[in-house]
Amino acid sequence: MAAFRIVNYSTEHFEGVRALWREAFPDNPRWSPGEIAATARLPAWSDLFFIAQDADEVVGSIMAGFDGHQGWLYAMAVMRSHRRQRLGSALVKEAEARLGSMGCVKCGLQIGLANAGVVGFYASLGYAIEECISMEKDIAGSS
Ligand SMILES: CC(C)(COP(=O)(O)OP(=O)(O)OC[C@H]1O[C@@H](n2cnc3c(N)ncnc32)[C@H](O)[C@@H]1OP(=O)(O)O)[C@@H](O)C(=O)NCCC(=O)NCCS
Numbered sequence: 099m100a101a102f103r104i105v106n107y108s109t110e111h112f113e114g115v116r117a118l119w120r121e122a123f124p125d126n127p128r129w130s131p132g133e134i135a136a137t138a139r140l141p142a143w144s145d146l147f148f149i150a151q152d153a154d155e156v157v158g159s160i161m162a163g164f165d166g167h168q169g170w171l172y173a174m175a176v177m178r179s180h181r182r183q184r185l186g187s188a189l190v191k192e193a194e195a196r197l198g199s200m201g202c203v204k205c206g207l208q209i210g211l212a213n214a215g216v217v218g219f220y221a222s223l224g225y226a227i228e229e230c231i232s233m234e235k236d237i238a239g240s241s
Pocket residue numbers: 122123173174175176177180181182183184185186187188208209210213215216217218219220222
């Protein structure tokens with residue numbers, strides 16, 4: 099397994115996270131620098147947005163959310179250079195532990211259809227496919 103340490107995200111990690119997300123989510127405009135900054139400003143997220151570092155390099159990230167009952171995982175990413183070394187698994191398990199300590203009983207996540215290959219990653223961690231339709235709306239500026 100690669101040598102890495104898990105630390106909470108802070109602004110000093112901004113450039114590293116941006117580089118990681120550009121590599122891991124090249125086609126996803128939602129992973130914008132603005133989203134990194136906005137999320138990091140929310141105190142409620144301070145323990146639920148964390149990264150993996152190899153020396154000073156940001157090599158992994160995950161965000162979790164908690165609505166009081168169910169937890170959600172977002173922004174699961176590992177640098178290509180560090181994949182298949184259980185780093186992603188370690189980040190998911192850490193997120194589950196942090197959510198569990200908040201009273202969370204169930205954890206979910208979404209995978210884009212174009213990225214369906216990663217089902218195997220989550221399945222290796224005990225996640226099962228749930229039949230549902232996911233919908234969204236950009237409410238900024240809409241009436
Ligand atoms: C998905 C991702 C986070 C996995 O990180 P990782 O550190 O390489 O994963 P791990 O080493 O912990 O993998 C553990 C197991 O999961 C499975 N797995 C990992 N990546 C997989 C993939 N791309 N496809 C299918 N199974 C995978 C394997 O069984 C693996 O065990 P093995 O290496 O002994 O075969 C990483 O590939 C990534 O960042 N991808 C791009 C971003 C992305 O798609 N994120 C998910 C958004 S929903």
